[in-house]
Amino acid sequence: MASMADSHSISRYLTNFDSTRIGHVLTDVLVVGGGVAGLSAALAASDGANVLLLTKGGMPDSATYWAQGGIAAVLDPSDSIEQHIEDTMTVGAGMNHPDVVQLVCRDGVARIGDLIEQQMAFDRKDGKIALGLEGGHRAPRVLHTGGDATGKALSEHLTEQARDKRSVRIFENCFLIDLITFDGECVGAVTFHAKYGHQLIWAARTIMASGGYGRIYRETTNPSEITGDGIAVALRAGAKVADMEFVQFHPTTLYVAGATRALISEAVRGEGAYIVEADGNRFMPDYHKDAELAPRDVVSRAIVDRLHKTRRTNVFLDVRHIERKTFAKRFPTITRTCKEFGIDVSSDLIPIRPAAHYSIGGVVADIEGRTTLPGLFACGEASCSGLHGANRLASNSLLEGLVMGKITGDSALQDLQNGYGVRPIRISNAKPKSSKTMLDLADIKQSLRALMWRNAGIVRNGDRLSETVEIIDFWSKFILDKTFDSPDGWEVQNMLQLGRLVAASANMREECCGVHFRDDVELNGNGSPRNHLAYQLIDGACKSETMPLHFEGWR
Numbered sequence: 001m002a003s004m005a006d007s008h009s010i011s012r013y014l015t016n017f018d019s020t021r022i023g024h025v026l027t028d029v030l031v032v033g034g035g036v037a038g039l040s041a042a043l044a045a046s047d048g049a050n051v052l053l054l055t056k057g058g059m060p061d062s063a064t065y066w067a068q069g070g071i072a073a074v075l076d077p078s079d080s081i082e083q084h085i086e087d088t089m090t091v092g093a094g095m096n097h098p099d100v101v102q103l104v105c106r107d108g109v110a111r112i113g114d115l116i117e118q119q120m121a122f123d124r125k126d127g128k129i130a131l132g133l134e135g136g137h138r139a140p141r142v143l144h145t146g147g148d149a150t151g152k153a154l155s156e157h158l159t160e161q162a163r164d165k166r167s168v169r170i171f172e173n174c175f176l177i178d179l180i181t182f183d184g185e186c187v188g189a190v191t192f193h194a195k196y197g198h199q200l201i202w203a204a205r206t207i208m209a210s211g212g213y214g215r216i217y218r219e220t221t222n223p224s225e226i227t228g229d230g231i232a233v234a235l236r237a238g239a240k241v242a243d244m245e246f247v248q249f250h251p252t253t254l255y256v257a258g259a260t261r262a263l264i265s266e267a268v269r270g271e272g273a274y275i276v277e278a279d280g281n282r283f284m285p286d287y288h289k290d291a292e293l294a295p296r297d298v299v300s301r302a303i304v305d306r307l308h309k310t311r312r313t314n315v316f317l318d319v320r321h322i323e324r325k326t327f328a329k330r331f332p333t334i335t336r337t338c339k340e341f342g343i344d345v346s347s348d349l350i351p352i353r354p355a356a357h358y359s360i361g362g363v364v365a366d367i368e369g370r371t372t373l374p375g376l377f378a379c380g381e382a383s384c385s386g387l388h389g390a391n392r393l394a395s396n397s398l399l400e401g402l403v404m405g406k407i408t409g410d411s412a413l414q415d416l417q418n419g420y421g422v423r424p425i426r427i428s429n430a431k432p433k434s435s436k437t438m439l440d441l442a443d444i445k446q447s448l449r450a451l452m453w454r455n456a457g458i459v460r461n462g463d464r465l466s467e468t469v470e471i472i473d474f475w476s477k478f479i480l481d482k483t484f485d486s487p488d489g490w491e492v493q494n495m496l497q498l499g500r501l502v503a504a505s506a507n508m509r510e511e512c513c514g515v516h517f518r519d520d521v522e523l524n525g526n527g528s529p530r531n532h533l534a535y536q537l538i539d540g541a542c543k544s545e546t547m548p549l550h551f552e553g554w555r
Helices: 036-045 081-091 098-117 150-164 229-237 266-270 296-310 324-330 332-340 396-417 441-455 462-479 487-508
Strands: 007-009 023-032 051-054 168-171 174-182 185-193 197-208 247-254 274-276 315-318 350-359 362-364 376-378 531-538 541-548
Touching: 023 036, 023 185, 023 396, 036 051, 036 150, 036 197, 036 396, 051 197, 081 098, 098 396, 150 168, 150 396, 174 197, 174 229, 174 487, 197 229, 197 396, 229 362, 229 376, 229 487, 229 531, 247 266, 247 296, 296 315, 296 350, 324 332, 362 376, 376 396, 441 462, 441 487, 462 487, 487 531, 487 541
Parallel strands: 023 051, 023 197, 051 168, 197 376
Antiparallel strands: 007 541, 174 185, 185 197, 247 350, 274 315, 315 350, 531 541
16 A cells, blocks of 8 residues: 555534533433444443434435345354355455454344344245345345345334333434534534534433445435535544545446436345346456356446446346246335336346445444544444455445444443443534635535546546545635535535545555555555555544554554
8 A cells, every 4th residue: 555644634623603502412322323323322222321313314314224135144054154254354355354254243143133033024935034145145144124125124123112212312303513522532412403403412422323425426326314424523523534445336226317326236136137238248257257246346347347348328237037026026126116217127128337335434443333532432334343344245234233233332331331421511613704705515515426436436546536635625625614504514514524535545545455446556556565544633634544454453
């Protein structure tokens, strides 16, 4: 990896506030995010503490809710946890944290057992839980519900449990602006509630489970809320973030010009679908021995290569050879979505192209979910625990949320039982008024997403990455200096900060590794030892640093 370093200035807070002039809310544990990780953490912590869970939108607006795939776990006697661990490490290009991989793969079996005991209905075949095969897995081990609605079922299941808990309060439509710190410790957050406006939420422990940053790209499967706010907020508070260059692109999203990109689950290829060109040419066997079931980064790059060579906007998914009733039963959501666009999956090819899907980088967290900022925990897609390495194994994300969410909630509860706490203090921030020209937020947001897709997407190049950093720095001069009073402004500010980290990190990593691919370096890079690339805000400067690949905890 390159020896260059990066440093740039960012403000500690995005907004002005004064604790004597706005409302206060007190809780033991604050959980940010209503997906599988946040809900699992909230439920675990609520066994002995009062928990406040806040979501940017409504509860169904998480990436979890829209997850079509499933949950990877070893239930078949012919499979083994050791093989699941090996598959995770292989797909992760060996950059995974071995201890975290072992923990998640082993504990995942128990968490699935909990769901079964709680009567969550997984799909079955011949009386047994059906196990699907997905890319990177050597054996069928992916559980699903409702065919292709596992995320929806899991989200609804955990949300119902949380709503039934008297010790859990849920604030929907509540935007996290910044974390509050005092004497080097996280003590809560500054938020903006759609109904109540600005609030200070004081918490003895805060858990960041706010999801990834897929919406910084023009082409993405992520819902509109997934703009990486929690990661940007944690960075400004002083926590380390790492591996921001590792963004996983899903190779198969429905491509209809002018329409929102809809995910076509990898499980479709696991059931035998082919990726073809308009003339029916099945090209994936030319790129990888596993053809359509190769790791996602391989499939995505193969599609991009074909699109470049043929000058087409998309390739196709061919499921016509799969029995119609079988496909409709296994993938009802996909069948229905295609029908809405006039596509009959039994007779038509499905137009597809890759899109940003999963953020591997995030807030650095150890095996207990603790970040480098005391009082702050992180789990799920918002975190960087080392589970995924440089590339995520299919269907390990819901598993991570279940396992690490519970562990993080347990860790926060343990801190409370050990006597850690907080009391409100007087705190304020006054940001000077900018005299610079105001740029159009909507224009900057769309331009940023387009820029990231072109220059920091599936195939990258050093010159383009450097140019991307320069462009974002220019926009930032006229956006980050402003004080906004609504989520629209704060969201764009967060997206600019994260876009810059992704581009700068990708520029510094002069090697091809996992989901990170550059066409201007050799396959194995410059031969230097691999490290994790992290950023941290210190005295107003956001500075890069390297962290060793194998380490005793992240701290």
